[in-house]
Amino acid sequence: xxxxxxxxxxxxxxxxxxxxxxxxxxxxxxxxxxxxxxxxxxxxxxxxxxxxxxxxxxxxxxxxxxxxxxxxxxxxxxxxxxxxxxxxxxxxxxxxxxxxxxxxxxxxxxxxxxx
Amino acid sequence: xxxxxxxxxxxxxxxxxxxxxxxxxxxxxxxxxxxxxxxxxxxxxxxxxxxxxxxxxxxxxxxxxxxxxxxxxxxxxxxxxxxxxxxxxxxxxxxxxxxxxxxxxxxxxxxxxxx
Numbered sequence: 216x217x218x219x220x221x222x223x224x225x226x227x228x229x230x231x232x233x234x235x236x237x238x239x240x241x242x243x244x245x246x247x248x249x250x251x252x253x254x255x256x257x258x259x260x261x262x263x264x265x266x267x268x269x270x271x272x273x274x275x276x277x278x279x280x281x282x283x284x285x286x287x288x289x290x291x292x293x294x295x296x297x298x299x300x301x302x303x304x305x306x307x308x309x310x311x312x313x314x315x316x317x318x319x320x321x322x323x324x325x326x327x328x329x330x
Numbered sequence: 331x332x333x334x335x336x337x338x339x340x341x342x343x344x345x346x347x348x349x350x351x352x353x354x355x356x357x358x359x360x361x362x363x364x365x366x367x368x369x370x371x372x373x374x375x376x377x378x379x380x381x382x383x384x385x386x387x388x389x390x391x392x393x394x395x396x397x398x399x400x401x402x403x404x405x406x407x408x409x410x411x412x413x414x415x416x417x418x419x420x421x422x423x424x425x426x427x428x429x430x431x432x433x434x435x436x437x438x439x440x441x442x443x444x445x
Contacts, residue, residue: 250435257419259435260432260434316381318376321366324371
C-alpha cells in the first residue's frame with residue numbers, strides 16, 4: 216500500500232505570493248490533517264478534513280486555507296506569504312476522523328522557503 | 331495555557347544503554363498520549379499509544395509509561411542501537427477528546443546513540 220504522498224517536496228516563494236500544496240492520503244483513508252513544523256514552534260496543527268468537510272481548525276490566520284476532494288486528496292493554500300511561513304508542511308492521513316486514539320500516517324512533507 | 335515539554339532537546343547515550351525520554355504536560359487532562367519517531371527530512375512515524383487508564387505499554391524494545399498524577403509520560407528504549415538515533419515526539423489530545431480532539435505535539439527530543 217502506497218504511503219502518504221505530498222507534492223511538491225520543496226518550494227521557494229517570495230513574500231506576498233501564494234502557494235498551494237497537495238497531499239494524497241493512503242488509499243482508503245478519508246481523513247487528512249495538515250501540520251506546520253518549525254524549529255521554534257515544533258509541530259502545530261493547521262486543520263483536518265474528513266469526507267470533504269473541515270472538521271477542525273488550529274490557531275492560524277485566515278491566510279491558511281484548505282480543501283478536500285471527493286477522492287480524499289487535499290490541498291492547502293497559503294496566501295500573501297510572509298517570511299515566518301517558511302516551514303515544513305506535513306500532512307497526515309487516517310482511516311477514520313482524526314482522534315487522539317487514532318494513529319496518524321504522515322507524509323514526507325513539503326519544505327517551503329519564503330524569501 | 332496548555333503546554334507540553336519534552337525535557338531535553340538532545341540526549342546522547344552509548345549503544346546498549348537504556349534511553350529515557352520525558353514528556354511533561356500542564357493544564358491538560360489528556361485521555362491519550364502518543365509517541366512518534368521522526369528522522370531528518372521525513373514525516374513522523376507512529377510508535378505507541380497509551381490511554382489514561384493504562385500505566386504502562388510495551389512494544390519490543392520500547393516501553394511507555396503514563397502518570398496522570400505527575401502529568402508525565404516516560405519513553406524508554408532498551409538496548410539502544412545507533413539506528414534508534416532520531417527525534418522522538420510526544421503528542422496528546424487537547425483534553426476535549428471525543429470527536430473534536432486535536433493532537434498537540436511536543437517539540438521533540440533528539441536522541442543520538444553512539445556506537
